[in-house]
Amino acid sequence: MAASPEGVREIWPREITSETDTREQLRLEAAHRRRRGYDDLFIVDLDAHHFETESWNDLVEFIEDPILRHTALSYKRRPDSRLPPVLLHTNGGQFSQSAAGRIPHSSLSPGEAVDDPTVHRDVVPLRRSMDAMGIARMVIFPNALLQLGTHPDPNVEVNLAFAYMRLLTERILPGDPRLKTMAFLPFCDPTACERMVQTYADHPDVIGFMITSVRKHPVHHNAYMRLYGMLQEIGKPLAFHAGIDTQSGMMLQLDRFVSMHAVSFALSNMIHMTNWVMHGMGERFPRLNLVWIEAGLAYLPFLMQRLDNEYLMRQSEAPLLKRLPSSYIRDMYHCAQPMERTNMKLLEATFEAIDGENKVLFSSDWPHWDFDAPSVIMDLPFLSEQGKRNILGETARRLFRL
Amino acid sequence: MEVFVAALADLADRERRVIEVHGVEIGVFRLGDTVVAYRNRCPHQGGPVCQGRLMPKVEEPLAADGSALGLRFSEDVVHLVCPWHGYEFVLSSGEHPGAPDLRLRRYRTELRDGQVYVHV
Numbered sequence: 001m002a003a004s005p006e007g008v009r010e011i012w013p014r015e016i017t018s019e020t021d022t023r024e025q026l027r028l029e030a031a032h033r034r035r036r037g038y039d040d041l042f043i044v045d046l047d048a049h050h051f052e053t054e055s056w057n058d059l060v061e062f063i064e065d066p067i068l069r070h071t072a073l074s075y076k077r078r079p080d081s082r083l084p085p086v087l088l089h090t091n092g093g094q095f096s097q098s099a100a101g102r103i104p105h106s107s108l109s110p111g112e113a114v115d116d117p118t119v120h121r122d123v124v125p126l127r128r129s130m131d132a133m134g135i136a137r138m139v140i141f142p143n144a145l146l147q148l149g150t151h152p153d154p155n156v157e158v159n160l161a162f163a164y165m166r167l168l169t170e171r172i173l174p175g176d177p178r179l180k181t182m183a184f185l186p187f188c189d190p191t192a193c194e195r196m197v198q199t200y201a202d203h204p205d206v207i208g209f210m211i212t213s214v215r216k217h218p219v220h221h222n223a224y225m226r227l228y229g230m231l232q233e234i235g236k237p238l239a240f241h242a243g244i245d246t247q248s249g250m251m252l253q254l255d256r257f258v259s260m261h262a263v264s265f266a267l268s269n270m271i272h273m274t275n276w277v278m279h280g281m282g283e284r285f286p287r288l289n290l291v292w293i294e295a296g297l298a299y300l301p302f303l304m305q306r307l308d309n310e311y312l313m314r315q316s317e318a319p320l321l322k323r324l325p326s327s328y329i330r331d332m333y334h335c336a337q338p339m340e341r342t343n344m345k346l347l348e349a350t351f352e353a354i355d356g357e358n359k360v361l362f363s364s365d366w367p368h369w370d371f372d373a374p375s376v377i378m379d380l381p382f383l384s385e386q387g388k389r390n391i392l393g394e395t396a397r398r399l400f401r402l
Numbered sequence: 403m404e405v406f407v408a409a410l411a412d413l414a415d416r417e418r419r420v421i422e423v424h425g426v427e428i429g430v431f432r433l434g435d436t437v438v439a440y441r442n443r444c445p446h447q448g449g450p451v452c453q454g455r456l457m458p459k460v461e462e463p464l465a466a467d468g469s470a471l472g473l474r475f476s477e478d479v480v481h482l483v484c485p486w487h488g489y490e491f492v493l494s495s496g497e498h499p500g501a502p503d504l505r506l507r508r509y510r511t512e513l514r515d516g517q518v519y520v521h522v
Contacts, residue, residue, distance in 0.1 A: 008405055011420040011427055011442070016453045016485040025485065028443070028450050102455055102483040102490075369488060373447060 018098075018107035022125045022367070025105050026132035029373040033134050036378055041389060043374050044396035045138045046335050047241070047293045047363035048129065050122040050172070052142040052164065053077075056085040058120075058171060062163035065155060087160065089151040090144050096257050097369050106369035123175030129366050130178055133374055136393065137402050139180045139363075140168070141210065146243045149215030154188040161186040165200065173205040180400075182208035182239050187215060190223040194230060201234045207400040208236045208291065213268035214243040220279035228281070232288040237333070237399060239291040242269045261370075266299040273329065277307060280320020282328040289399060290332045294365060298340040301353045304329050330355055333399060335363035336377070336391070338370040348382045357387030361396050407511075407518040410437070416480065420452050423522045427452070428509055430520055433480065433493055437513060439520045440482075440496050440506035449486030451506065456493065457481050482506075 016025055023030075033039060052059060060072035068087065075086035084090050098106040114124035130138050145164055148157045161184040173179045183200045185193045200206040209231060211219075231238050242265040245251050251267075254260040269292050276282070276290070304326035311318055311325050321328075334354055341347050351360065365371045377383070377391050396402065405423050413419070413432040420429045420442055427442035429452020442452040459476035481490040481499070491498055496506035510521040 005405070007424040009422050011422055011453070014418055014420055014453065015455065016450065025450075028448055032448055099488045102457060102485075103488045104455075104485055371487075376447060 016104055017111075018101075018104040019111040019113070020104065021112060022105070022128035023132050026129060026373070029375060030132045030134070032373075032375045033378070036375070038374070038378055039134065041134065041374075042393040042397060043133070043135045043137075043362065044393040044400075044402060045130075045133070045135045045364045045366070046239075046291065046361045046396060047337065048126065048138050048140050048366045049143050049368060050126060050140055052122075052167070053085055053088070053144050055120070055122055055167065055171075059160075059163055059167045060085075060087075062166040062170075063159050064162060065159045068156065068159050084144065087156055088144050088147070089156075090147055099257075099369060103369040105367040105371075119175035120171045122172050123179070125367070126179060127176050129364075130176075133364060133366070135178065135364075135374075137178055137180055137396070139182060139207065140172075141181065141241060142184070145184070146212050146241060147214065148184075149187060149212045149217075149243075150245075150247070151188075154186075157188050158186040158192045161192070161196065162199075165196070169200070169203060169205060180205050180207045180402075182206065182210040182237075185209050185211050185227075187211045187217050190227055193224070193227045197227065197230045197234070201230075201236070206236075207402070208239055210239045210241050210293075211272075212243055213240045213272055214245045214264070216248075218275050219272050220275045220281060225284075228285045228288055232285045235287075237289040237291050239293050240269055240272050241293045242266070242295040266295045269293075269295040270299055270303055273303065273332075274307065277325045277328045278311070278318045278321070280318065282331060283320050283322060291335065291361065291399075292332060293335045293363060294337060296338050296340050297334060297336055297350050297354070297356075297360070298346070300329065300334060301346075301350050304353060326353070330359070333359050333361055333395070335361045337363045337365045337372040339372055339376055341376070341380075344381070347380075351382070357383060357390055358395060360391045361399075362392045403522045404512070404519050405522055407437075407439075407520055410513060410516050410518055413437075413518065416456055418452065421520075423520075426522060428520060428522065429453070429482075430511065430518065431456075431482070431493060432518075436494075437511045437518050438494065438496070439509040439511045440491075441509070443507070444484040444486060444489055445504055445506065446484065446487055446489045449484045449489075451482060451484040451486075451489070451491065454483040454485040457483055457490070459490075459492070459499065 056077045063069035114121050116124050151157050183206050245264040307325035407430045418431045429442050430439045442450050444451040459479035459481050461476050462473050463471045480493040482493045483490050496508050498504040512519045
C-alpha cells in the first residue's frame with residue numbers, strides 16, 4: 001500500500017497459515033477481552049493441547065519397557081516426518097482436524113517459529129496462547145495419544161502414559177508456572193492406574209487425573225474401585241476426555257469427519273456417564289468430583305431426561321440410586337467446549353438443567369479446530385456477571401484448589 | 403470516509419489487502435474485474451475471517467436418480483474461510499453458503515482511474 005493517511009495501516013499477515021505466530025492468530029480475542037473490560041478475570045482453561053507427536057523423539061526416551069523403548073527408538077522420527085510415530089494407534093482415514101488446511105492452527109504439524117531456547121519448544125506456543133486469551137492456568141493434554149485406549153496392546157498404553165507424564169512433568173510443565181495437567185490414566189490396567197495416582201498424587205502441577213473416553217473398559221467394573229477410592233481420598237478430580245472414534249460398531253457408517261466428530265465426542269462421554277450414574281458410582285464415591293471434557297453441553301439435557309424417564313420404569317435395574325439420574329449428573333462438572341450456541345434458548349435451558357453458573361467450566365481446546373475463546377462465555381446474554389466469572393475460572397479455582 | 407487501498411494493477415486476481423481504518427479492520431479482495439470488502443470479524447466468534455484461506459467451493463453433484471456423484475471443486479465460486487473455525491463465506495456476496503442470513507459485514511468499494519477505494 002502506498003503512503004497511508006493518518007489512522008490507516010495495513011494488517012499483516014495478509015493470510016494466516018500454520019506458520020503464523022499464535023499471538024497473531026489470537027490477536028482479535030485479546031482485543032475483544034480488553035474492549036469488554038475483562039482483563040482482571042482469573043481465567044482457567046481446563047482443556048488445551050500440545051502436539052506431542054512433534055516431541056516424539058523426546059517422549060520415547062522416557063519409555064520404561066526396554067523392548068518397547070527399543071522399538072520406538074528404532075523408528076525414531078525424522079524432524080520433517082509427517083508419518084504417525086510408531087506405537088501410536090491413530091484413526092486412519094479420518095484425521096482431518098484442520099479441514100484439509102482450512103483451519104491452519106489445527107494442523108498436525110504446526111510450523112510456528114519459537115524464540116526461547118531456555119524452555120521446551122512446546123512451551124512457547126502454549127505461553128503465547130495463554131497471553132493472548134488472558135489465561136491464568138492452562139491444563140494441557142496430548143493430541144494423538146488420546147486414541148491410546150483403542151490400542152490392542154495394553155502394555156503400549158501403560159508405557160506411553162507414563163512416558164508422556166515424564167515428558168510433561170520434567171520437560172514441559174516446568175517451562176511456565178501457569179501450565180498444569182491431569183495425569184493420563186492407562187485405564188486398560190487398573191494396577192497401573194493406581195501406580196499413576198501414587199506417583200503424581202502430590203505433584204503440584206498435576207491437578208487431577210484423566211481417562212480418555214474412547215475405549216472398551218466399563219467404568220463400573222469392580223477392578224476400578226480401589227482406584228476411585230484412592231482418588232476420592234487424595235481429593236483430586238477425575239476427568240473424562242471425549243475423543244474420536246471412527247472404528248467401533250455403528251461409528252463405521254459415519255464417513256465424513258464432521259459427522260463422526262459430532263457423534264463420537266458426545267457418545268464417548270455419554271457411555272461412561274451412563275454407566276457411572278446407573279451403577280450408583282455417585283453413591284459409592286460421593287466425594288469424588290467428576291469433570292467431563294470436550295463433548296460440549298447439548299448432549300446433557302438429552303441424557304438427563306432420557307435416563308430419568310427410563311429409570312422411573314425400571315428402578316430394579318439401578319437399585320443403588322437414591323435420586324433421579326439427572327440429579328447425579330447435576331452434581332458433576334462440565335467443560336463447555338465446543339459450546340453449541342446456534343439456538344440460544346436451548347443453551348439457556350441446558351445451563352438451567354445442569355446448574356451451569358456453578359457447574360460449567362471454561363475450556364478452550366486450543367489449538368484444535370473447534371476451540372472456544374473465553375469471549376464465548378463473556379458474551380452469553382443470560383448469565384449473571386458472577387456466573388461468567390465462576391465459569392471462566394472461579395469454580396475451577398475452588399474445585400482444583402488453584 | 404473514502405480510503406485508498408491499492409492500484410488495481412497491483413492486486414492480482416484473488417489477492418487481498420487487509421487494512422485498519424481508525425480501529426476497524428477491513429479485508430479488500432480483487433475478484434476478477436471487481437473488488438469486494440468485508441469487515442475482518444467473523445460473525446461466529448469474531449475471528450480474523452479476512453485473513454483466512456481462499457478456497458474453491460466444494461460441490462456434490464447428483465445424478466437424476468439422486469445418487470451422489472462425489473465431491474468436486476467449483477470452477478467459478480470462491481469461498482473465504484475463517485481461520486479460527488472454518489466458517490466459509492462466498493467471496494462475491496459475503497454469505498455463508500448454508501445459512502445465507504449469516505453474512506460478513508460488507509463495505510462499499512469503488513474503482514476510479516485504476517485505483518481501489520473503500521468507503522468506511
